Amino acid sequence: MLIEKITQALSAVREQKPLVVNITNYVVMNNTANALLAIGASPIMAHSTQEMAEMMSFSGALVINIGTLDSVWIPRMSYAVEQANLHKKPVILDPVGCGASTLRTETARTIARLANKLIIRGNASEIIALAGEQAQSKGVDSLDSSDAALGAAQCLVSEYGANVVISGETDYVVTQDQIVKLNNGHQMMPYVTGMGCTLTALTGAFAAVGDDTGLAAAAILGVVGEIAAEQSRGPGSLQMNLLDELYQLDEATLLQRLKIQN
Template identity: 80%
Template sequence: MLIEQITQALTALREQKPLVVNITNYVVMNNTANALLAIGASPIMAHSKQEMAEMMSFAGALVVNIGTLDSAWTKRMIFAVEQANLHNKIVVLDPVGCGASQLRTNTSRQIAQLANRLIIRANASEVIALAGEQAQSKGVDALDSSDTALTAAGFLVNEYGASVVISGETDYIVSNTQTVKLNNGHSMMPCVTGMGCTLSALTGAFAAVGDESGLAAAAVLGVVGEIAAEQARGPGSLQMALLDELYQLDEQTMRQRLKLEPLNRERVE
């Protein structure tokens, strides 16, 4: 049933080609825009308050990534989330480096509190820090394993009415109705900068066509990352192969390759 939902979401995305507004960091703009194009969505990297109200009136979703944060960006992000709320659009929050500084932690919590319809996509350490617990991180890199963030994810679901995607060696998608474990991907993927940011952007695209859990995006990136790594010689060729595999991905491949396991909801409360 879950695999059917994922493949239907992939078909819907390619048919609808949703516009995804990205307020994202300088490091990954090109990567995430290319990934959205490859999967079939339409990206725009919009940062100006002067056009954000107009953009959010017809966009499918808003992705907010705090990777290169400063006071000017924070004001733009807050305004964009307000406009997303006004037009009943989903917000995907990528709290890059949450826990590494008070600025990042406080800004992440402010955005999470403000968004009416929210998906949080983060690594384990960011999820733990966002929930107010002590996390282990080195800058923007997680030192906690995904399974250690399940309790924190459950807290965020209840606190913000959000769905939470914990990405890592194992991915967990936590919502108020279910928790799903994904075991796709490859150990080379963290060697490419912005892989998590790419997942956040894809999460926005799938949210725009109805998947507000984050499951479809995590499943897709895990499968294509796994396939791309089988042919890549290193991180450079992995990045190119991943775009090609996003473009080529079909339902049959998803059904053959996807490794998912529904878990009992009680395990995260």
């Protein structure tokens, strides 16, 4: 049943081509926009409050990524979430570097409290810190295993009514009803900047067509990352091959390669 939901979500994104509004960091705008295009969605990087109400009226989802946070962006993010709530659109929060500074931690919690239809996607240390527990991180890099963040993820599900995706060597999708374990991916993927941010953006595309768990995006990126790595000499070619595999992915390949447990 889970695999069927994933394949249906992939078909829906390619058929509907949902618009995904991204307030994301300067480092990954190009990466995430290209990934959204490759999977079949339509990205827009919108940061101005002057157009946000209009944007959220016809978009499919809002992605908030706090990677290059500052005092100008914070009120814009909050306003965008308010507009997403008004139009009943899902919000995907990437709490980049949560736990690395008080500003990042408090901003991530503020956004999480504000959003009505919330998916949180982070690495283990970010999820642990967001839940108020002691995390081990170095800047935006996680030093915790994804297994260690399961309890924190369940706390976030309870506190914010959110669904949570923990990315790492093993990915977990945590909802009120179940925990799904995904074992695709490749050890080279963390050497490409913004790989987690790409997953967050893709989560927005699938949320826009009805997958409010984050499962389809996590499953698909894991599979295409694994395939791309097999053809890549290093992180540079991996980034290029990843986009090609997102574009080329078909249901048969997904069914053959996906490693999923619940």
